Amino acid sequence: MSRKLHLPIPARKALKKLGKDIRDARLRRRIGTELMAERAGFSRITLNKIEQGDSGVSVGGYVSALFVLGMLDRLKDIADARHDLIGLMLEEERLPKRIRAPKAEK
Amino acid sequence: MSRKLHLPIPARKALKKLGKDIRDARLRRRIGTELMAERAGFSRITLNKIEQGDSGVSVGGYVSALFVLGMLDRLKDIADARHDLIGLMLEEERLPKRIRAPKAEK
DNA sequence: CTGTAATGATAAGAATAATAAACATTAGCG
DNA sequence: CGCTAATGTTTATTATTCTTATCATTACAG
Numbered sequence: 001m002s003r004k005l006h007l008p009i010p011a012r013k014a015l016k017k018l019g020k021d022i023r024d025a026r027l028r029r030r031i032g033t034e035l036m037a038e039r040a041g042f043s044r045i046t047l048n049k050i051e052q053g054d055s056g057v058s059v060g061g062y063v064s065a066l067f068v069l070g071m072l073d074r075l076k077d078i079a080d081a082r083h084d085l086i087g088l089m090l091e092e093e094r095l096p097k098r099i100r101a102p103k104a105e106k
Numbered sequence: 107m108s109r110k111l112h113l114p115i116p117a118r119k120a121l122k123k124l125g126k127d128i129r130d131a132r133l134r135r136r137i138g139t140e141l142m143a144e145r146a147g148f149s150r151i152t153l154n155k156i157e158q159g160d161s162g163v164s165v166g167g168y169v170s171a172l173f174v175l176g177m178l179d180r181l182k183d184i185a186d187a188r189h190d191l192i193g194l195m196l197e198e199e200r201l202p203k204r205i206r207a208p209k210a211e212k
Numbered sequence: 213c214t215g216t217a218a219t220g221a222t223a224a225g226a227a228t229a230a231t232a233a234a235c236a237t238t239a240g241c242g
Numbered sequence: 243c244g245c246t247a248a249t250g251t252t253t254a255t256t257a258t259t260c261t262t263a264t265c266a267t268t269a270c271a272g
Binding site for chain 1: 111112113114121123127128131133135137147148160164165167172175176178180181182185186192193203204205207
């Protein structure tokens with residue numbers, strides 16, 4: 001986001017929790033911020049932002065942190081179709097490749 | 107990441123899958139790229155990058171997209187302690203607030 | 213309790229992400 | 243099957259992140 005993205009409250013909360021969980025996981029493993037940042041390939045400051053749930057940090061940073069902690073697995077299923085209840089209800093046929101607006105009523 | 111972060115293969119794969127899943131979820135809901143981008147608060151181009159699993163996009167973009175799709179729930183548990191098997195094995199006592207290197211042997 | 217190393221915070225500069233505009237491509241309605 | 247609107251791409255510009263360096267704070271070992 002170049003222009004600061006105004007994130008809805010629940011989204012911001014989810015990020016905060018994620019950051020805190022990442023921090024706790026690091027502490028459980030007794031890894032210092034310096035070492036952790038080095039392994040993940042970014043600076044201590046960026047790690048700090050991640051652990052605070054900063055929404056501006058690139059997704060690569062978060063993913064890299066999760067990778068270092070060995071917690072990448074669950075990420076893959078976040079938006080997996082199997083868990084998309086809303087989507088399953090809507091799906092009636094094969095997915096289109098484009099969304100076309102229905103012809104306006106005369 | 108200002109300096110392009112070199113992401114390990116599994117991490118990159120996870121992001122690619124996430125992007126694809128987000129795209130499929132959008133299609134299932136019959137939401138066009140323009141409308142989706144507008145609701146999420148960013149441009150069509152950024153949505154495109156997200157759906158391709160671009161690691162440079164800010165995490166806020168991804169989270170906002172998940173929010174629009176109503177798929178925020180699972181995000182919160184990605185790194186939750188309850189699922190941190192490695193961490194649970196390591197945890198023996200109360201978590202420290204800082205990680206201190208053990209005194210070097212003389 | 214005390215000293216010290218780990219963490220948090222701040223500022224300035226380099227690198228990159230995000231946007232808008234315009235054009236090329238292509239899916240799918242009719 | 244053809245037309246049109248939806249999507250993909252490129253370029254130039256702007257805004258913001260990420261980094262390095264430095265200083266302040268504080269938790270922990272001894």
